[in-house]
Amino acid sequence: MEIIETNSDLSQLAKLKKGSVLTIGNFDGVHLGHGQILTAARQTAMKRKRQFVVMTFEPHPLAVLFPEKAPGILTPLALKKHLLAEFGVDCLFVSKSTPELLSLSPEDFVQRFLVENIQPNVVVEGESFNFGRGRDGSIQTLEKLGTEKGFDVSVVEAKEVKLSTGQTVKVSSTIIRDLLADGKVADAAVALGRPYRLIGQVIPGKGKGKQLGFPTINMKPPQQLIPDEGVYAGFVEIGDSFEQVCRAKEKIPTAFSIGRAKTFISDHPLMVEAHILGQDPGDLHGKFLAMDFVEFIRHQQKFNSPEQLSNQIAKDCKKAKEILATDFTD
Secondary structure, X not given: OEEEEEOOOOXXXXXXXXXXXXXXXXXXXXXXXXXXXXXXXXXXXXXXXXXXXXXXXXXXXXXXXXXXXXXXXXXXHHHHHHHHHOOOOOEEEEEEOOHHHHOOOHHHHHHHXXXXXXXXXXXXXXXXXXXXXXXXXXXXXXXXXXXXXXXXEEEEXXXXXXXXXXXXXXXXXXXXHHHHHOOOHHHHHHHHOOOEEEEEEEEOOOOHHHHOOOOOEEEOOOOOOOOOOEEEEEEEEEEOOHHHHHHOOOOEEEEEEEEEOOOOOOOOOEEXXXXXXXXXXXXXXXXXXXXXXXXXXXXXXXXXXXXXXXXHHHHHHHXXXXXXXXXXXX
């Protein structure tokens, strides 16, 4: 996959073949709804023998316009690149979100990027697509401009999934963020089409887990949405770089703890920890860790003694092994 990253200089877009099949979006999460759009775009590109191009934005537009309202990031750019490549994208165009770009009207956006530079043959989008200043442009706006400017627009219906509650919802990045904020990682995985992956660098811990007989790997809290505080079952991947663990599929069974060490200390900083089941990974300081969340086990609680905490961790690990053994056979 070729990657073009640019600020305001659009001269690099000359590399793109004119008449491509294009889809535009933030694609945070690269979830099942995005997958439906990407698959449709890929199929159209193959049918028409065209280049398949994705245009995305970095950072999220709200992080520029209203930082206090910016959503938690599901997929950092490096992970997003990897996931998009798996859909057979020929070229990824990453446009830096700037106040100038985000102030463009829908008409000016289409003129500047699509008509003058990318010149697509077809634009493939979801039915809820919005673009331009204040998200004023809708899919109907895009269809009208396509007729005027000479490109086709293909609309893909929203993807629906059934959650553990029995509720059927349209998949969106917002829905997934809400599920993760509530600790509902299994439902988030249903909407994503894979477990939610949290990636960060390993940092030294205080050694309390090892003293209890359950050594942990401590992750520096990343600039990514962290699931609700609690204990989870999942898998880890370990690598030498962020990019390496984006691609990793080693799937080492693990119990996760996200929370504040109320049993031992008073200032309660948020801790993101992983206890690999059945082995001591040794010193991984400086390595990178990917956590794939499979299922919620329990909420965090305060214990009256290290012995109580150790007994509960043993129960958590047993439960995690049961969950992950089931996951292996599904």
